[in-house]
Amino acid sequence: MNRSAVDNVSRSRRALLRAGLAAGAGLVLGVRLPVRAQTAGPGRTGAATAAPPFAPNAFVRIGRDNTVSVVSKHLEMGQGVHTGLATLVAEELDAAWSQVRVEGAPADVTRYANTMWGPFQGTGGSSSIANSWDQLREAGAAARAMLVGAAAARWKVPPESIRVAAGVVSHASGRKATFGELAEAAAALPVPANVRLKNPKDYVYIGKHVPRTDAKAKANGSALYTQDLKLPGMLTALVAHPPRFGARPRRVDASALRGIPGVRSVLEMPRGVAVLATSFWAAKKARDALVVEWNETGLWRGSTAGQMADYRKLAATPGRPARTDGDAAQAIAAAARSLEATYEFPYLAHAAMEPMNCVMRLSADRCEVWTGAQSQTTDQSAVAEVLGLKPEQVTIHMLHAGGSFGRRANPHADYLVECAEIVGRLAKAGTRDVPVKLLWTREDDMRAGYYRPAFVHALKAGLDGNGAITGWQHRLVGQSIMAGTAFEKFLVKDGVDETSVEGAATLPYAIPAIAVELHTPRVDVPVQWWRSVGSTHTAFSTECFVDELAVAAGRDPVTLRRSLLAKHPRHLAALELAAARAGWGTPLPSGRPGEKRGRGVAVHESFGTVVAQVAEVTVRADASYSVDRVVCVVECGLAVNPDNVRAQMEGGIVYGLSAATSGAITFKDGQVEQSNVHDYPILRMPEMPRIEVHIVPSTAKPTGVGEPATPVIAPAVANALAAATGQRLRRMPLRLA
Amino acid sequence: MPVLFVNQERVDVAASVPGDTPLLWVLRDSLDLTGAKYGCGMAQCGACTVHVDGQPVRACQTPLASLKPGAEITTIEGLASREGKALQTAWEKVDVSQCGFCQPGQIMSAAALLASNKRPTDADIDAAMAGNLCRCGTYQRIRAAIREAAKTLG
Ligand code: FES
Ligand code: FES
Numbered sequence: 001m002n003r004s005a006v007d008n009v010s011r012s013r014r015a016l017l018r019a020g021l022a023a024g025a026g027l028v029l030g031v032r033l034p035v036r037a038q039t040a041g042p043g044r045t046g047a048a049t050a051a052p053p054f055a056p057n058a059f060v061r062i063g064r065d066n067t068v069s070v071v072s073k074h075l076e077m078g079q080g081v082h083t084g085l086a087t088l089v090a091e092e093l094d095a096a097w098s099q100v101r102v103e104g105a106p107a108d109v110t111r112y113a114n115t116m117w118g119p120f121q122g123t124g125g126s127s128s129i130a131n132s133w134d135q136l137r138e139a140g141a142a143a144r145a146m147l148v149g150a151a152a153a154r155w156k157v158p159p160e161s162i163r164v165a166a167g168v169v170s171h172a173s174g175r176k177a178t179f180g181e182l183a184e185a186a187a188a189l190p191v192p193a194n195v196r197l198k199n200p201k202d203y204v205y206i207g208k209h210v211p212r213t214d215a216k217a218k219a220n221g222s223a224l225y226t227q228d229l230k231l232p233g234m235l236t237a238l239v240a241h242p243p244r245f246g247a248r249p250r251r252v253d254a255s256a257l258r259g260i261p262g263v264r265s266v267l268e269m270p271r272g273v274a275v276l277a278t279s280f281w282a283a284k285k286a287r288d289a290l291v292v293e294w295n296e297t298g299l300w301r302g303s304t305a306g307q308m309a310d311y312r313k314l315a316a317t318p319g320r321p322a323r324t325d326g327d328a329a330q331a332i333a334a335a336a337r338s339l340e341a342t343y344e345f346p347y348l349a350h351a352a353m354e355p356m357n358c359v360m361r362l363s364a365d366r367c368e369v370w371t372g373a374q375s376q377t378t379d380q381s382a383v384a385e386v387l388g389l390k391p392e393q394v395t396i397h398m399l400h401a402g403g404s405f406g407r408r409a410n411p412h413a414d415y416l417v418e419c420a421e422i423v424g425r426l427a428k429a430g431t432r433d434v435p436v437k438l439l440w441t442r443e444d445d446m447r448a449g450y451y452r453p454a455f456v457h458a459l460k461a462g463l464d465g466n467g468a469i470t471g472w473q474h475r476l477v478g479q480s481i482m483a484g485t486a487f488e489k490f491l492v493k494d495g496v497d498e499t500s501v502e503g504a505a506t507l508p509y510a511i512p513a514i515a516v517e518l519h520t521p522r523v524d525v526p527v528q529w530w531r532s533v534g535s536t537h538t539a540f541s542t543e544c545f546v547d548e549l550a551v552a553a554g555r556d557p558v559t560l561r562r563s564l565l566a567k568h569p570r571h572l573a574a575l576e577l578a579a580a581r582a583g584w585g586t587p588l589p590s591g592r593p594g595e596k597r598g599r600g601v602a603v604h605e606s607f608g609t610v611v612a613q614v615a616e617v618t619v620r621a622d623a624s625y626s627v628d629r630v631v632c633v634v635e636c637g638l639a640v641n642p643d644n645v646r647a648q649m650e651g652g653i654v655y656g657l658s659a660a661t662s663g664a665i666t667f668k669d670g671q672v673e674q675s676n677v678h679d680y681p682i683l684r685m686p687e688m689p690r691i692e693v694h695i696v697p698s699t700a701k702p703t704g705v706g707e708p709a710t711p712v713i714a715p716a717v718a719n720a721l722a723a724a725t726g727q728r729l730r731r732m733p734l735r736l737a
Numbered sequence: 738m739p740v741l742f743v744n745q746e747r748v749d750v751a752a753s754v755p756g757d758t759p760l761l762w763v764l765r766d767s768l769d770l771t772g773a774k775y776g777c778g779m780a781q782c783g784a785c786t787v788h789v790d791g792q793p794v795r796a797c798q799t800p801l802a803s804l805k806p807g808a809e810i811t812t813i814e815g816l817a818s819r820e821g822k823a824l825q826t827a828w829e830k831v832d833v834s835q836c837g838f839c840q841p842g843q844i845m846s847a848a849a850l851l852a853s854n855k856r857p858t859d860a861d862i863d864a865a866m867a868g869n870l871c872r873c874g875t876y877q878r879i880r881a882a883i884r885e886a887a888k889t890l891g
Contacts, residue, residue: 078836078873211832218837219828221772221813225838228771236766261753279766280775281758353776353784353838353872402774402838403872442777643832647878651835654874677781677870686863688876 054183056146056191058111059139060089066167066180068095073105073112074123074132075374076214077352077401077408078651079706080644081128083212085136087640088129091205092140092198095179096167102213104398107376107391122375124409124529126607126704129640133702141195143186150185151177166204200699206640214400225400226357226371231435234359235264237422238283238439239272240290241448244299244670245524249273253291260286267425274422280439300524301670304454307523308344311456311477315342319475319517320495323505326513331471335462339552342458343541344731345478346664347451348530349680354402355445356415361435362423366393371416372401374409378486382413386420387427405531405655410450411485414526415440446680447672451665452530453479457504457541461511467553469564471513474504474541479527480520495520499529503538503606503711508571509546509564525667531655535606535711540732543602543715548728557601557719558584565603573696574612574633575603581694582614582631594621598724602715608703610635613653615689615716619724623736627657627689627717632709634693637700645705646693652709653691658683660714662733739801741808743768744815756802760794761785763801764812772813772841776870783869786842787812793849795868813841820851823886831882835873843869847883856887 052069054062061069070089076082082102090100105112109121116131144164151169152159154177163170170176200206217223242248252273254266262282267274273292277283332338358371360383367387373379373396384391401408410416419438426434440448455478462471480497482488491498496518498505505516530536550560558579565571578601579585588597596619603612616629632649639645662681666673674680714732722728727736739750748768759778764770764787773796776784780795787796788811789804804810816825824847834840843866850857850865857865862883871879 078834080835211829212834214837215829215832215834218834218840219825219844221841223837224771225774227775228765230769230771261755279762281755281762281766351872353782353836353870354774355776400838401836403836405872439775442779647832647835647875650877651874654876655872657874676779677777678779682782682870682872683874683876684870685866685876685879688880691877 052183054143054187056143056187057139058105059136060093060143062143062179062183062186064180064183066099066178067101068093068099068179069101069103071105072102073114073121074128075104075372075398075401075404075408077123077372077374077404079128079648080212080641081123082214083210083644084129084640085132086213087205087210088132088136089140091203092137093144094164094166097205097210099167099179100213107373107380107394107396109377112376121377122409124374124406126609126706126708128704129702130608130704137197138195141197142192145192145195146186146189147179147182149189150182154182154185207638207642209643210641212644223400225354225402226359227354227402227439229359229370229399229437231359231361234435234437235276235278236280236283236437236439237274237276237419238287238441239269239274239418239444240287240292241272241444242294242296244294244296244301245449245526246299247294247296249292250295251293256289256291257286260289266290267422269418269421269425271418276422276436284441299670302523303668304346304666307454307667308456311454311521312342314477314519314521315456315458315475319477319519321515322496322501322518323514323516326471328471328473328513328515331513332460332462332473335470336465337463337552338460339463339549340458340460341545341548341728341730342456343544345455345537345540346666346732347454347525348536348659348663349446349451349665349674350405350407350530351446351677351680351682352401352403352405352407355440355442356407357437357439358416358419359435359437360419360423361433362387362427363433366395367420367423368395368397369416370397370399372399372404372408374404374406375413378409378411379413379416382417383420386417387424406529406533407450410528411487414448414450442677443675446665446675449526450528451525452536453481453527455537457537459541459545461545461549463549463553467555469509469511469549472507472511473515474507475517475519476501476504477519477521478537479523479525481527481529481533483520499534501538502534503604504534504542506605507542508568508605509561510567511564531652532606532707532710535604536659539602539604539606539711540715540718543604543712544718544728544730547600547715547719547722551722556585561601561603570610570635570696571603571605571612574610574635575601577694577696578603578612578614578631578633581633581692584614588616591618595619596724598720598722600716600719600721600723602712602719604708604712606708606711609705609708611649611708611712613712613716615713615720617717617720617724619721619736625721625736626687629690630692630713630716632691632693633696634705634708635696635698636705636708637698637702639695640702642695645695648705649693649709650691652707653713654683654688656710656713657689657717660717660732660734661687664733739804740806741804741810743770743810744812750801754801756800758801759797760787760799760801760804760810761796764796770812770814774838774841776839781870782839783846784839784842786845786869788845788849791849791852793846813845816844816848818848818852819890820886821848823889824848824851824882827882827886827889831878831885833875833878833882835875839869839871839873843871843879847879847886850883851887851890855890857883
């Protein structure tokens with residue numbers, strides 16, 4: 001297969017070395033300067049591109065030059081969605097992979113809504129392929145039917161006698177045409193109301209290996225991220241954020257900025273102080289030289305220790321019911337034996353490699369935004385509101401995102417609002433049409449808020465004389481992510497935020513009495529979904545506790561789970577395959593003298609996908625440990641791109657492993673204690689386990705893979721550490737005593 | 738005017754550029770070479786890795802004034818060595834990249850490794866790459882791609 005399918009969010013190498021001398025930057029280049037060409041390339045969207053001759057629907061564009069452009073309504077943030085969506089179109093269109101390109105869709109909810117979310121354009125909940133599965137295949141099939149119709153008319157043969165393969169339309173008579181040659185004629189035909197989709201046995205791309213469309217651009221440095229965008233006359237903005245959430249500037253002393261060349265303005269904003277300069281370094285030096293006095297009256301000054309103590313107290317009292325099967329309290333009271341455990345989870349930062357950023361240019365009647373947006377609809381309306389525009393007056397040009405993990409879907413569009421406030425203030429002062437690039441430093445990214453909420457879970461269960469679980473009580477304490485957002489009315493019912501209890505209220509195990517209750521304390525720490533949302537904590541507490549019960553009942557952890565999952569064939573399939581591939585039940589090769597080894601299992605469903613993992617650990621004499629091997633099995637329906645499914649499992653495991661081994665955002669006197677990757681460590685290559693991924697064969701509709709691997713690794717590791725040492729770790733991150 | 742050679746082209750840096758400007762921002766803001774990324778600004782993530790006189794350095798912590806006159810700087814855009822090309826090909830073949838943001842830095846570190854060590858062991862790879870974070874978790878594929886590139890270099 002040709003590997004030249006390319007992503008349009010990149011630019012020519014020719015444009016890379018060019019003048020680009022922002023006033024004051026002061027570099028003189030001694031080389032011949034290529035023309036300023038960059039603005040023609042980046043941030044191109046389906047809307048902005050010159051109309052191609054054949055655009056049968058919102059997703060497919062075919063040019064005279066024979067390129068097939070697939071318009072991606074979803075953000076490419078690493079998860080491979082550009083490739084996945086292009087695969088669906090190319091399959092039904094019978095395109096050659098080499099002619100396929102991908103470009104980001106503009107913000108337009110009328111054409112690009114997530115079909116699983118109602119009138120809302122956004123990427124998340126591992127829903128991209130699932131919600132596009134029919135839509136994008138139909139888009140490809142409709143385009144194909146029209147190309148066939150055009151060829152049939154031109155050659156005067158019945159459409160049924162025409163073949164399309166690898167981008168070539170042909171007839172038994174020997175006549176042939178490319179898509180490009182037929183594009184104009186096809187465009188004149190009516191768009192078919194109904195199309196026939198392929199029989200899966202005829203797939204040439206779906207379920208096969210298709211290389212990523214962005215592989216080359218990401219290996220040669222030409223892939224364009226928001227951080228890289230440069231527009232004529234652009235200024236860089238850095239914002240001094242308050243040390244405590246919600247503080248406002250009271251007095252700003254910018255006198256120390258006078259000697260710094262390149263600084264253009266200092267703006268006192270509602271939530272901080274912005275510095276605009278002609279380069280990052282000038283803006284950074286200026287921001288560091290600012291002296292800001294903050295109004296912090298009445299702000300939260302809590303600490304992590306105090307907060308967790310409060311949460312533990314709350315966990316001892318009944319909460320709002322999230323699930324009630326039978327009378328769990330009574331079943332536990334009547335049981336031969338009962339077991340209790342409390343699990344604790346800190347706040348977590350997303351820490352995407354590319355710190356949050358965006359570029360905006362406000363003109364008289366419109367605002368252009370360049371960013372990697374996970375929630376176009378939220379972002380568009382939030383920016384419009386700040387600037388007094390209508391949402392359709394805000395254009396979003398989609399660029400590659402250097403990771404996101406939920407962060408670029410902020411329900412309040414926080415950093416976009418910050419930038420909109422800046423360009424709004426500039427406009428009030430008479431400066432319009434000046435592009436502003438807001439860059440957050442790593443410290444801003446880590447300290448300016450929006451974390452996976454901290455949680456405490458208290459679990460209790462009863463065992464009968466045969467070691468069967470008779471009752472299960474699960475209380476969760478933690479902030480609601482949805483409260484105060486546009487999603488509250490859909491996702492918070494009777495005081496229960498579904499995303500707080502997902503994975504707990506949906507416990508798959510056959511237990512006669514189950515009670516799940518939730519406390520939702522209000523704390524002034526901004527929280528947000530983080531790769532796999534509620535499952536980030538519920539998978540851990542449920543899968544560790546079931547393991548503890550197995551040990552208490554003297555039963556093998558896989559055997560016990562198997563006995564409780566008879567009604568969940570997908571869980572069972574994943575669990576069985578993981579156990580088999582991991583050699584569950586066979587002795588682990590022993591470590592070096594003084595080392596202990598252990599194996600642990602966990603299985604969990606999130607976003608319609610079931611993942612089972614078996615982790616192998618080695619514990620050294622100094623209580624440090626390594627995760628050596630992870631066997632991961634995924635049941636995600638039909639795997640559209642098996643290699644990408646494997647990549648997402650690998651990446652999801654690493655993301656979960658960073659949280660399991662070291663991730664914690666903590667507070668002291670209302671301030672975040674961490675600031676960068678030295679004190680919020682991310683897993684590094686020497687700590688990388690060997691990961692083996694197996695996909696359960698399936699012909700069912702595809703379900704998501706971006707998130708479901710993440711929540712499973714921490715319980716698998718904790719269970720393995722317990723198997724190795726007998727020590728149960730119930731607080732994340734996992735540190736052995 | 739300090740003289741540098743960036744991707745084999747001569748660059749005269751004006752005296753007005755503050756000497757404390759990190760090389761990363763000279764490359765990104767002034768030369769529009771944006772392949773090297775800002776990830777942490779404190780030599781902890783490796784996203785900004787470039788070569789200075791053949792050695793991998795963290796450009797975010799390399800002030801302009803610390804560079805020797807005539808220093809030769811190579812960024813991902815100018816990576817033309819045999820090792821570099823082999824790595825880029827391997828990166829595509831193994832489909833290493835996810836978000837891709839860390840990958841220019843990863844490839845620059847790997848190119849420096851292969852330039853000095855034709856047959857790196859897994860331990861060599863781990864040691865050479867430990868300073869490069871990948872939040873998307875592509876480490877397994879990075880290892881595989883480095884091995885693949887080493888193999889093709891013979
Ligand atoms: S940006 Fe230089 S090491 Fe992180
Ligand atoms: S590919 Fe995203 S950080 Fe490495």
